[in-house]
Amino acid sequence: MQEPRLRLVGQRRPQRSPERLAPLPDGPRAHPGCREGSRQAREARQARCRKVSRNLPASAGRALQSFTTSIINIVGTVIAMLFVDRIGRKPLALIGSAGMAVSLGLAAWAFSFKQEIGGDISLPDTQGTVGLIAAHSFVLFFALSWGVVVWVMLGEIFPNRIRAALLGVAASAQWITNWLITASFPTMSDWNLSGSYVIYACFAALSIPFILKWVPETKGKALEDMG
Template sequence: MNQKRNSLYIFSLTLVAAIGGLLFGYDTAVISGAEKSVQAYLITSLDLGTLAHGATISSALIGCIIGGLISGYFASAFGRKKSLIIAAVLFFISALGSGYPEFLFFQQGEPSIALLFVFNLYRIIGGVGVGLASAITPMYIGEIAPADIRGKMVSFNQFMIIFGMLVVYFVNWGIANGQTVEWINDIGWRYMFASEAIPALMFAILLFFVPETPRYLVLKREDSKAIQVLAKINGSEEAKIILRDIKNTYSLTKERADSVKLFSYGKLVIIIGIMLSVFQQFVGINVALYYAPRIFESMGAAKDASMIQTIVMGLINVVFTVVAILTVDKWGRKPLLITGSIGMAIGMFGVASLAFADIIGISTLIFIIIYTASFMMSWGPICWVLIAEIFPNKIRGQAVAVAVAAQWAANYFISSTYPMMMEFSGGLTYGFYGVMSILSAVFVWIWVPETKGKTLEYMDSFWIKKAGDKRNVS
């Protein structure tokens, strides 16, 4: 008897995996509330300068790049599920270690260079967890979800990233609300970091109750386990068809499959994956996210007003990510990306024009909202969707690792150059992001394939044909 698709089961697996996205957002944003306290405790008290402060605040990004680079090895060697468990453990260690770096070796209240090093080490460990989760969470969801709803399911991961950022803003506010600056600088910042241990522990526990992806199980020649997972997701008859298609893409012997090179399907697919990641960062979104309060303050808003506007931006992020979730499998990936690029260009060119005219006001906020909303309904979630689905099965682990590492490197470059660019010219800075938005639309229009409704196995044959390989893949 053929079972029907189990939508509740699919969403349950997606929800558990997407907690990795929530922790991604939580870990990258938690520093926003603790930054000044960390500066007071570990930088100012040691009479260190802005270079040490900047390196400390951005230290997690180093771990993100490392995590992205090693994600391919982990995904292939340990599987998608175990790699996510490792990421959860790293999040947990980082949360407690960052909150109490004095554990075992140092005396609380006595900062030192060695303690600063240990704190940065814990933040880097958390960054490795972010790098792993950012690559493997969409990979896991993409390999679990049926083709016709895969875009929606992978986009949900972006929702959880934004939701994680929004949650930690409120957690930080709740910890600091009504407390003295002295208490926050002594104790409060520790609670902010340690609070991440709760979702990290929940993530680790829940992962033990989800299966490995059927694509990885087939790669490891565990067909009986793969068919069980596929049947529970798609129904027994459809599972047989999908298993056959997956096995066709893994038709090489185990020894040859394990030695498949990154460029086995040509260089184009790898270049497209890298450029998707680079454009997602070069349009300037993390400048808007990381420096939002400072941008609003520079527009003339008081500090409290700038924080409120930042929360408003967070809510806009959530709403327009939902728009992407609801439309990605109906409209397709390319139309959403191109539409979003045009909207981002309008927003950034608007901000740039106002900056050149030295006009600051509500009009600037409106253009920033247009820009952010356009990103969140397009490049925010859809880039992750494409990274999860454009690569052939045999090279997906290592290809995703390269793309994600490129994304974190681009993130670091754009975020670190923003203050310097703003000192030179605010108008030219925002104009640059506008130009990148236009180029991203052209790139998608010419080079990026539409993957709406396509199976992951279809992409193998697609790239083989693109590379001019005439091998039989059916």
């Protein structure tokens, strides 16, 4: 039986020297497998950082473009609300048709210089700037004219006795046409993107004589006077 050791009050317990952990080998002393794993992990982190760096400007650019397009659309709508009763429906529609035709023509010219690299479309600096301005100006001219004027005129242009039926037919025709353009654009862009914008610009230009000849001005007229 081991004899118990007595310790005086206030006497400190002898401390053991701490056992130090040996540092992990690194550099030339490290195990080849450890060095290879560390190198692969470091390269994987660097690859992820490079991937995020490449994708961040593109996603930020798309978000900024969507934001600016929304702001321009709102500005154009406010302009239409302010002037639709001041200058009339037909002048706004004519301004919008002319602006959209010019914008689409500029877009057609810009995309005639497109280059496909890895499935992505790229434009030279000048044409890219013109294409961006043309896209935003098209949104602006549409929002300040046809985006508002069409719905205002549909509620005013038809006689009272057949207004509801013709309004339904006109609205249905407009949505069907919108669907046809949306559904056909991918095929047309694969055929010829610049040519597609030329076709759209021609239709925008043709709307000018159509408005001048067949669209009446409804500003300041009572619904009962439309016959």
